[in-house]
Each structure stands twice: as structure tokens, then as C-alpha cells.
Amino acid sequence: MAERRTFRWPALLTPDGRGIAYGGDYNPDQWPEEVIDDDIRLMQRAHVNTVALAIFSWDKIEPREGEFTFDWLDHVIDKLGNAGIAVDLASATASAPIWLYNQHPEVLPIDRYGHVVNAGSRQSWRPTSAVFKHYALTLCRQLAQHYKNNPYVTAWHMGNEYGWNNRYDYSDDALAAFRTWCERKYGTIEALNKAWGTAFWSQQVNSFDEVLLPRHMGGDAMVNPPQQLDFERFGNDMLLDFYRAERDAIAQICPDKPFTTNFMVSTDQCTMDYAQWADEVDFVSNDHYFHEGESHVDELFCSDALMDSLAAGKPWYVMEHSTSAVQWKPFNARKRNGELMRDALAHVAMGADAINFFQWRQSASGAEAFHSAMVPHAGEDSKIFRSVCELGKTLNELSEAGMQGSVLQRGDTAILFSAESEWATRSRTLPSSKLNHWHDVRDWYRAALDAGMRADVVPLAYDWSAYHTIILPTVIVLADADVRRIADFAAAGGTVIIGYATGLVDDCFHVGLGGYPGAGGGLLREMLGVRGEEFNIVNESSVARDGSDDDACAAADDPAAIALSNGAMTRLWQTDVTTIAPHTTVLASYQGAAAADWELDGTPAVTSHPYGAGTAVYVGCDLERHDIAQLLESLANVMNHTETANPSVVHTVRESADGRMRFDFYVNRVSAPIALANVVGEPIITYRCDRTSDGTFALARNGVLVTKTMR
CATH class of the missing domain: 2.60.40.1180 (Golgi alpha-mannosidase II)
Known part of the structure; x- marks a missing residue:
């Protein structure tokens, strides 16, 4: 891991610079002057003390190449500062002006089918384009030079949601950069061929100049999994390099103000490997948008548990969330019954010292016109704005109570998260296409709450040795070094719970031989005291893929669920465990007619095995949330969990x-x-x-x- 930057928190314009930050994205360039004056009045009424400014304002700052205009931005910043509102100033590079795209269409990304990703939305640029980087860094330096001594600008906001629209670029610039990246990683072409397993399908390359991007290869073609995983890593690294270049361009001129960029962490996405990115910011920030339905608050807590770990025991920043509905989902539910206040305070409960929304005033036009805001289309005489004011007052009370700067107590159980395993579950070459690592982390997290336990969510790459228990749900990718760390944790007295699809492959996407789970050259199996020979994948529906009656009748012969001896059910995946080591205890086995039909009756499903001074538990099948909760309750003593909280x-x-x-x-x-x-x-x-x-x-x-x- 890289050395982490020193934690620096942006000051407010309060007498001591302290307090919980409250505000949102502010886009005054969308509005006439009289609206700006009204905004300041309403911000003060709502207790707003900070705004993120100029995120999408490149064309207003540089309307023509080399012609920079700061008068309008100076005017707005002065108005805000004089009202006691600090500015988190963006590098403004998230969306380039149309003139740049017209003059340099070569900066536009290319999709996997060879189509140009045209301008008109956000991030229509290649992170590997030297041309685009030149223009972006020129803008960064101009902003830094102009605002380096401005007392109202207290932080720098680099880019915006890096990777939102350019996470995958298949251009020739990307190809050249990928070849360089591969050569730097592997050193020799022989090492790359071995890592990628190119002996399969005649894919061996004789030099790095022959390395290809995983572009579209045909209707049902499957990308080589190690190549695809490396392409995921490469895309992450290229955008992280671009962020560093922007940050460093400003830091050379204006080093005294903290830097951040907004991550995108919710349990339906993990765009980047944020365990790496967290080392490169001065304070960690996140954009979190709620999941409608019964999982709403649990999902928020799960995402925030990861954010708290990424913040490494320091406060962190909610850069964006919504006051109510968004406009980009098929079903855009609004918040109700106090959810605006509840969500904001839940973020604070999980370590956030800044609560910000997208955006301050709801747009009258454009792609996000129906995205809710702090001041809605209905204006200040509205339920949303009254709730915004109530929240501002509440956060101010927490600030006055001395909350800001306090840190969240950790739990005694860590659910391990791996961005690489999340990326790996998207491969079309796995035993099932329904695997999802991040969703499984969420389900185990929610089940822990149901069992009266609060777990932390910790990146696999971090240090989790101080926990009593670690849980690895669908951590498909485990390098040998990670398996060694897990085994050492158990040997030292820890409890390890390994999920059914964990450790299927190593960090080169190679399957370990000798039985499942194969990672670690057999060490994972040794720790668990089990050996599986095959995966049993259950058809979740008796309806045929083509809808025909004949196929439906045939499919109906296959049981859609299998019972366990402890009353649980499994509906997707069962590892056929054929060997257990001495001293392995079978906690549950498959039983019943469905199990017999699949030749699994009596086969171990959940096992426990002593390893050194600790215990290794293997959950060889998928379980529903309530079954996971019951399992955790039954393991409470093994997990050293002695105090059960109210699960509500x-x-x-x-x-x-x-x-x-x-x-x-x-x-x-x-x-x-x-x-x-x-x-x-x-x-x-x-x-x-x-x-x-x-x-x-x-x-x-x-x-x-x-x-x-x-x-």
C-alpha cells in the first residue's frame, strides 16, 4: 500500500474554524444575479456553512481557449464568504467545454464496440489523453494561482466522481497506456503469458506490442478473465493517475489547503478501488444515494461502514446525497416520514462530519432538472426546504455540543470487502452469473444487525488483525499472501467465516488445484478442514429460458431449493464437500428429497474447524438473510460476541x-x-x-x- 497522506480537514469560516459542515453543490452560473442574492439569504436561514463550487463550470471559466474569466466566480465567492459560507472549490475538469471537443475530438473515449463516446454529458474524455491532460492541468494551475490566497476557499475538490462515464476506454491512447502498464507490472512477456494463461485459445503474445484491450469479440465471446481483471485494475490506475496529476498541479501553487475527490460508494456500485484512492486524499468524501424500499437505512449503514474504514479512524465527508427523489433510476422514489433527517443523522452516526446534498437549488433545465435539491422547484415555502432548515439547526446543535472531530468506535467483527472480487463477479466465465460480492457483503451486514451485532466493513487490503472475527462473503479473488494473512489470523485465535464462493481463484484468476476452495495452494482448505469437488448450481426458476411449455416441464424436474438440517434453505450454490479433516464439526448438512435429487443428502453444508488457537467456519452454500442471522447467533460464543443489541x-x-x-x-x-x-x-x-x-x-x-x- 502507498503511504497515506496526512489527514487535513477543511476549515469553516467560524471563529475557530470548527463545526459540522453543511451545504451542497452550488451552481450559480445557472441563475441570474437576483437569484444568487436570494440564495445567500436562504443559505443563512438553513444554517448552510459550506458549498462545493464550480464543479461543472469549465466553459464559464474558460469560454474560449486560453481566455480565462474569473470575475463572476470572484463575485460569488465574495458573497458567500461575507455571509460566513466556506467554499470547496472544484478543479472544474469533470466536463470539458464544447470548444475543446470540437477542436480536439481525439480526446473522446471509445467504447468496447469501437464507437466514439460523444460530448454532451459528463466526463467525455480519455484519462490517457495527453491532449486532454494538458488542457485540464492548465485550468488547474490557473485556478490555483488565482485563488491560492483567497480566505474563503478552504478546500480543493478535484474532478467529480472520477470514472462515472469514462471508467472504460478502448481507444488507441488506452491501448498504448495498457501495454506500458502491463510491462511495468509483469516485466517480461513470459510473466504476462503465465499470468494470463494465454496457452488457452491460442492467445500467447510475443511482445508487449501485441497485447490487446478486451474489446468486443463477438456476440457470445468470453473475455479472458485475467486479462479483463487487469483491464479493470488499469482503468482504476489511469484515473487515479489523472487525479494525482490534477491535485499535484494545484498543490505546487497552493499547498496549504486540503484536497479531496468524491468517491461513489453504495452497495450497487464500487467504481474504483477506493482502498487505494483513500491514501491519496487529505480527507475522504463520498456521494451516497439511497436505495428505495425496505433496505434503505441498512444499505446506508453498510456503505458508511466501508467509508469509515476508508477514512482510517478519521471523520469523513458526505459530499452528495439527495433531499428526496433522484431522476436517474427507472423508479425514482421520494423520501418520506422524516427520512431526510434520519438519513443525514445516520451518516453522522457512522462518522461523517459533513452533510451535503446535490444540489442547493433544483435546476430549471438540463439532465438533472427533476433531481431533488435543498431548494426545490416549489421554493422556500415547501416541505423539503423546511426539512432542510430543520436539519441545519440540528447539525448546528451537534456542533455546539462538540461532536465535530469525534470518531466512531469500531466493532469486533469485520466483513472484508475487495473491489477486485466485486469486479471479478462480473466475469461471464464463472459457475454462476448471479454472484455479487458487494451485495453479499450487504446481506451479511444486514444479517449481523438482525442478530443484534454491528459489524464493520473493511477493505481486504487493510489491517484487520485487531478484530475478533472476519467474514469473507464471495471474496472470489484471494492472492496467496492474503490467504496466509487469513490463516495467521485464525492461528492467532481469531474466528474466520468463509463464504461459498470465496477463494475460487488467485489474483491472476487462476484456479487452485486439488479441490475447492483452491486459493493459497491448499492452505485455505487446510484451515477450513474441508475439500469440495464440484459446485452444484440450482436453477432458481422452473420456467424455461425460451418460455416453451416443454422446456418448462423439463426444468420443473430440477428442485429450485435445497434444505439444510438446521432449517435453512439454499437456492443458488452448493459446494459438494466430499472430504472433511479430523476435528471438523458439521454444523449443518443438506437433507431431504431435493438434496437427494442432487446427490447431496447428508453432505456437509456448514462446518467448523479448529486452526491454531482460532476457528475457521465454512459456509458452503448461499443462505438467505434470516438464515445468516441465525447462523451468526449460533456462532456468537465462537465470535467472542457477548453483548447482543436490540436488532431493531x-x-x-x-x-x-x-x-x-x-x-x-x-x-x-x-x-x-x-x-x-x-x-x-x-x-x-x-x-x-x-x-x-x-x-x-x-x-x-x-x-x-x-x-x-x-x-
Whole structure:
């Protein structure tokens, strides 16, 4: 891992520079002057103290090549600063002006089919284009020179959601850069051929000049998995290099202000390997958009658990989330029943010291006109704006209570996340196309909450040795070194829970021989005390792919689910474990008619094996969330988990660096009201929460209670 940059947090324009940051993306270039004055008035009313500015303003800053105009931006920054509102100033490179694309169409990306990705949206540029980088870095230097001494600009916001539209580029620039990247990684062409397994399908290359990009190869052609995984890594690295170039161009001129860029972490995406990116920012930021439905708050907590780990025990920044509905999903649900406040406070409960929205004022035109904002189309006389003001007041109260700068207490269980395993699950060459590492992390996280446990989500690449238990759900890719770390963790007394699709391949996408799971040259099997010979993939539906009655009847002969002896069910994947080592305990096996039909009746499904001073648990099949929760409950003693929390509440604790202040958050995660007893500390925030006559608290749907304890 790279050496991490020193943590630096952007100051507010308060007397001591401290406080929870509150605001959002501000786009005054979309509005006439009189609206800007009204914005300042409403921002002060809402307790807004920071905005992200000029994210998509390149064409306004440089309307023609080499002609830079800062007067309008100076004017806006002065108005904001005089009102006590700090500016997180963007490098403005996320979207280039049309004149640049017209003059240099060679900067446009190419998709895998050879089509040009045309201008007109965001990030229509190649990260490997020397031409585009020249223009972008020129802009960065101009901005840095102009604003290096501006007291109202307190942070730099590099780019915006790197990789949103140019994560995959198949241009000739990318091809040349990929060949260089491969040569730097492997050193010799022989090493690349070995890593990529090019003996298959006559893919051997004789020099790095013969290396190809995984472009479209035909209707049902399958890309070589190691090549595709390396292309994923390459794309991540090229965008990270571009970010560094922008950051360093500004830092050479203006080194005294902190740098960040907004990650995109939610459990439906992991665009980059943010475990790498987190080392390169001064403070970690994220754009998080909610998942409608019953998973809403759980998904938020799971994503934030990863963000807290990426922040390495320091506060982090919510750069974007939404006040209500977005406009880019097939079904754009709005927030209701206090979810705007609940979501924001949930982020704070998980370590965030900045709550920002996209965007301040809802656009009257453009692609995001129907994306909700802090000031909606209906204006200030609206439910949303009143809620925005209420939230600003609440965050101000938390600031006055000394919350800012306190850090989140860690749990004793870590669910390990790997961006490379998430990328690997997208391969079309796996036993099932329905694997999804990040979704499995989310399901285990939610199941832990159901079991009264709160787990952390930690990158595989990080240090997780201090935890009591680690869980690896569908961590398909495990390098030999990672398997060694896992085995050492168990040998030292830790509990390891390995999921059914974990350790299928090494970091070159090579399958370990000798049985499943094969990673680590047999060490993973040795630790688990099991050996599988085959994967049993169950058809989730008896309906034929082509819809014909004949095929449906044939498919109906295949059972769609298999029962376990502990009452659980598996519906997708069962590893056919044929050998168990001495001292391996079978915690559950497959049983019943469906198991017999698949020749699995009595076969071990879940096992436990002592390893050194610790324990290794193997879950050889997919399980539904409630079954995972029951399994975790049954393993509580093995996991050294002695205190069970109320599963209807997410309870987190933040503590000041000196240990004198403790803040307890209690968030209702179910749709029904709940009663809270044995609450620690004195209430400072009671949102949809009432204190009853007997001293307990009644927490309504989406209710939040925050207490403070002085020591």
C-alpha cells in the first residue's frame, strides 16, 4: 500500500474554524444575479456553512481557449464568504467545454464496440489523453494561482466522481497506456503469458506490442478473465493517475489547503478501488444515494461502514446525497416520514462530519432538472426546504455540543470487502452469473444487525488483525499472501467465516488445484478442514429460458431449493464437500428429497474447524438473510460476541480524541415504533423520539436519539 497522506480537514469560516459542515453543490452560473442574492439569504436561514463550487463550470471559466474569466466566480465567492459560507472549490475538469471537443475530438473515449463516446454529458474524455491532460492541468494551475490566497476557499475538490462515464476506454491512447502498464507490472512477456494463461485459445503474445484491450469479440465471446481483471485494475490506475496529476498541479501553487475527490460508494456500485484512492486524499468524501424500499437505512449503514474504514479512524465527508427523489433510476422514489433527517443523522452516526446534498437549488433545465435539491422547484415555502432548515439547526446543535472531530468506535467483527472480487463477479466465465460480492457483503451486514451485532466493513487490503472475527462473503479473488494473512489470523485465535464462493481463484484468476476452495495452494482448505469437488448450481426458476411449455416441464424436474438440517434453505450454490479433516464439526448438512435429487443428502453444508488457537467456519452454500442471522447467533460464543443489541436499532458510539465526550446514536431501522431502555447519557437530539414517564424512550419510525456523556 502507498503511504497515506496526512489527514487535513477543511476549515469553516467560524471563529475557530470548527463545526459540522453543511451545504451542497452550488451552481450559480445557472441563475441570474437576483437569484444568487436570494440564495445567500436562504443559505443563512438553513444554517448552510459550506458549498462545493464550480464543479461543472469549465466553459464559464474558460469560454474560449486560453481566455480565462474569473470575475463572476470572484463575485460569488465574495458573497458567500461575507455571509460566513466556506467554499470547496472544484478543479472544474469533470466536463470539458464544447470548444475543446470540437477542436480536439481525439480526446473522446471509445467504447468496447469501437464507437466514439460523444460530448454532451459528463466526463467525455480519455484519462490517457495527453491532449486532454494538458488542457485540464492548465485550468488547474490557473485556478490555483488565482485563488491560492483567497480566505474563503478552504478546500480543493478535484474532478467529480472520477470514472462515472469514462471508467472504460478502448481507444488507441488506452491501448498504448495498457501495454506500458502491463510491462511495468509483469516485466517480461513470459510473466504476462503465465499470468494470463494465454496457452488457452491460442492467445500467447510475443511482445508487449501485441497485447490487446478486451474489446468486443463477438456476440457470445468470453473475455479472458485475467486479462479483463487487469483491464479493470488499469482503468482504476489511469484515473487515479489523472487525479494525482490534477491535485499535484494545484498543490505546487497552493499547498496549504486540503484536497479531496468524491468517491461513489453504495452497495450497487464500487467504481474504483477506493482502498487505494483513500491514501491519496487529505480527507475522504463520498456521494451516497439511497436505495428505495425496505433496505434503505441498512444499505446506508453498510456503505458508511466501508467509508469509515476508508477514512482510517478519521471523520469523513458526505459530499452528495439527495433531499428526496433522484431522476436517474427507472423508479425514482421520494423520501418520506422524516427520512431526510434520519438519513443525514445516520451518516453522522457512522462518522461523517459533513452533510451535503446535490444540489442547493433544483435546476430549471438540463439532465438533472427533476433531481431533488435543498431548494426545490416549489421554493422556500415547501416541505423539503423546511426539512432542510430543520436539519441545519440540528447539525448546528451537534456542533455546539462538540461532536465535530469525534470518531466512531469500531466493532469486533469485520466483513472484508475487495473491489477486485466485486469486479471479478462480473466475469461471464464463472459457475454462476448471479454472484455479487458487494451485495453479499450487504446481506451479511444486514444479517449481523438482525442478530443484534454491528459489524464493520473493511477493505481486504487493510489491517484487520485487531478484530475478533472476519467474514469473507464471495471474496472470489484471494492472492496467496492474503490467504496466509487469513490463516495467521485464525492461528492467532481469531474466528474466520468463509463464504461459498470465496477463494475460487488467485489474483491472476487462476484456479487452485486439488479441490475447492483452491486459493493459497491448499492452505485455505487446510484451515477450513474441508475439500469440495464440484459446485452444484440450482436453477432458481422452473420456467424455461425460451418460455416453451416443454422446456418448462423439463426444468420443473430440477428442485429450485435445497434444505439444510438446521432449517435453512439454499437456492443458488452448493459446494459438494466430499472430504472433511479430523476435528471438523458439521454444523449443518443438506437433507431431504431435493438434496437427494442432487446427490447431496447428508453432505456437509456448514462446518467448523479448529486452526491454531482460532476457528475457521465454512459456509458452503448461499443462505438467505434470516438464515445468516441465525447462523451468526449460533456462532456468537465462537465470535467472542457477548453483548447482543436490540436488532431493531442501530446503536453507534462516537468519542472525542481525549475520551472526555461520548456521543451515542440510536437509529430506528424498522418501520414500527420501538421502545428504548438503558440509554446512555443525556439526550441532545430527539427526532421523532419521546421520553416516557418511566424514563424509557419511544422511537418512532425513522426516529433518531442522540445522547452525550461527559467523562
